[in-house]
Amino acid sequence: MGGLLPLIEHGMKKPVWDCRMCGQCVLHSTGMTCPMTCPKTLRNGPCGGVREDGHCEVVPEMRCIWVKAHDRSQHMPLLPRSWREEFDHLRPPVNNALQGQSSWLNLLNGRDRVTPPGWAASEAHA
Amino acid sequence: MSPTSPNAFEVLCQTRTRPVVTAEFPSFDGGTLDDIRAAAEKLAPWVDAINVTDNPAAHAHASNTAMAIALTQLGFNPILQVVCRDKNRLAIQSDIVGVSMFGVQNICALTGDDVTAGDEPEARRVYDLDGPQLVKVATIMGTGMYLSGRKMKTAPHLFVGAVENPTAPPLEYRAERALKKVDAGARFLQLQIHYRPEQLEAFMAACVANGVAERAAILPTVCLTKAARALSFMNESVPGISVPAATIDRVTTSEDPKEESYQLVRELAEHALSIPGVAGLHITDFRHDDSVRRLTEDLAIGPRFEEQHAHSA
Numbered sequence: 539m540g541g542l543l544p545l546i547e548h549g550m551k552k553p554v555w556d557c558r559m560c561g562q563c564v565l566h567s568t569g570m571t572c573p574m575t576c577p578k579t580l581r582n583g584p585c586g587g588v589r590e591d592g593h594c595e596v597v598p599e600m601r602c603i604w605v606k607a608h609d610r611s612q613h614m615p616l617l618p619r620s621w622r623e624e625f626d627h628l629r630p631p632v633n634n635a636l637q638g639q640s641s642w643l644n645l646l647n648g649r650d651r652v653t654p655p656g657w658a659a660s661e662a663h664a
Numbered sequence: 665m666s667p668t669s670p671n672a673f674e675v676l677c678q679t680r681t682r683p684v685v686t687a688e689f690p691s692f693d694g695g696t697l698d699d700i701r702a703a704a705e706k707l708a709p710w711v712d713a714i715n716v717t718d719n720p721a722a723h724a725h726a727s728n729t730a731m732a733i734a735l736t737q738l739g740f741n742p743i744l745q746v747v748c749r750d751k752n753r754l755a756i757q758s759d760i761v762g763v764s765m766f767g768v769q770n771i772c773a774l775t776g777d778d779v780t781a782g783d784e785p786e787a788r789r790v791y792d793l794d795g796p797q798l799v800k801v802a803t804i805m806g807t808g809m810y811l812s813g814r815k816m817k818t819a820p821h822l823f824v825g826a827v828e829n830p831t832a833p834p835l836e837y838r839a840e841r842a843l844k845k846v847d848a849g850a851r852f853l854q855l856q857i858h859y860r861p862e863q864l865e866a867f868m869a870a871c872v873a874n875g876v877a878e879r880a881a882i883l884p885t886v887c888l889t890k891a892a893r894a895l896s897f898m899n900e901s902v903p904g905i906s907v908p909a910a911t912i913d914r915v916t917t918s919e920d921p922k923e924e925s926y927q928l929v930r931e932l933a934e935h936a937l938s939i940p941g942v943a944g945l946h947i948t949d950f951r952h953d954d955s956v957r958r959l960t961e962d963l964a965i966g967p968r969f970e971e972q973h974a975h976s977a
Contacts, residue, residue: 577778578775578789580791580794580795581797582841584837585904586856586904587777587781587904588834588904589904590906592833592834595777595780602833605834608834609834628796628844631792632792634792654811657800657811659804659813660800660807
């Protein structure tokens with residue numbers, strides 16, 4: 539999908555959050571830390587490989603994205619309580635079809651909340 | 665084993681009439697069905713289920729699915745480990761439904777070590793799903809449908825579990841992450857190898873408090889090794905495992921490092937089993953001798969001690 543909106547979104551979010559344009563932004567629920575910058579692109583981290591010093595298994599010089607996300611979701615000032623609580627939610631598998639699209643648009647039209655029918659059915663049971 | 669009724673491992677995880685014991689099956693790089701049988705016969709009398717690994721530490725080996733099918737056909741009870749590193753959601757689902765047709769029921773979902781931990785760091789990493797998502801996908805499959813919602817011909821009977829690392833940062837979040845997996849459907853949790861009893865205790869206390877220990881059978885893991893070199897290797901090279909210097913020193917400076925290595929594990933295991941909420945033990949073995957037997961006998965756990973527990977219960 540072309541258009542100006544993805545360019546504007548990327549232009550704003552890349553410098554601040556290193557945005558990868560997954561098209562289904564969950565920054566608010568991960569302590570304003572982009573999970574797509576985790577080398578394993580985990581949406582429900584941290585994995586079990588975090589080093590003793592809190593750094594990444596894959597990139598030893600980098601602090602684990604999810605250690606950072608957890609810390610920020612607890613301590614970042616001005617973060618609404620509901621956003622802090624959302625940290626514990628199970629985020630569904632990434633919809634790879636949305637890659638490159640504007641997450642703002644997908645938030646407005648609801649496409650970022652559409653999950654595969656099997657997933658949706660099990661949520662309905664829960 | 666009937667593909668539709670619960671297997672002995674599942675029953676024990678739920679009834680917990682005695683400690684559950686599982687062990688890791690060695691990786692294979694060729695050989696025959698007879699080799700698989702011989703390795704399984706060495707382990708099976710002492711444990712309730714055998715984990716078949718999925719390219720552990722990002723090294724290619726005989727596939728998890730082939731090994732699980734072989735063990736089932738030979739009459740053993742495998743736990744199929746599935747990692748998210750090598751396959752996307754389509755391939756993972758076809759693996760699970762495929763093995764289920766051979767009677768494999770126990771599925772253990774892992775995120776998986778990164779490709780950079782292995783001998784082919786140039787490989788493309790996948791992680792189309794992550795560990796908690798995989799737990800949910802396997803649980804959905806147990807209801808007879810794929811993630812897409814498409815119905816299967818018959819619902820496979822699956823007993824789904826996961827792993828958690830009680831000694832990796834952020835320590836205070838690990839029990840919450842375990843809860844996320846239990847909410848997604850995990851009914852057993854095999855923990856990462858640990859050398860920090862105090863961290864395991866804190867993790868277990870949190871899992872008792874948040875209900876995880878009741879809803880899932882938690883099995884701490886110990887690793888049988890021969891020498892201090894193995895401990896140093898794990899400390900330096902295995903993601904998520906740290907071994908205190910004092911622990912390594914204890915083995916290094918001992919007169920009989922091999923025996924001291926065993927005693928260390930025995931103490932860790934004994935301690936783990938004494939913690940409230942712990943349902944059993946998972947054993948990894950790099951000694952390749954009769955230590956799994958020795959450990960289960962010393963601790964009086966496993967299928968051979970069924971009666972003793974029945975009497976004391």
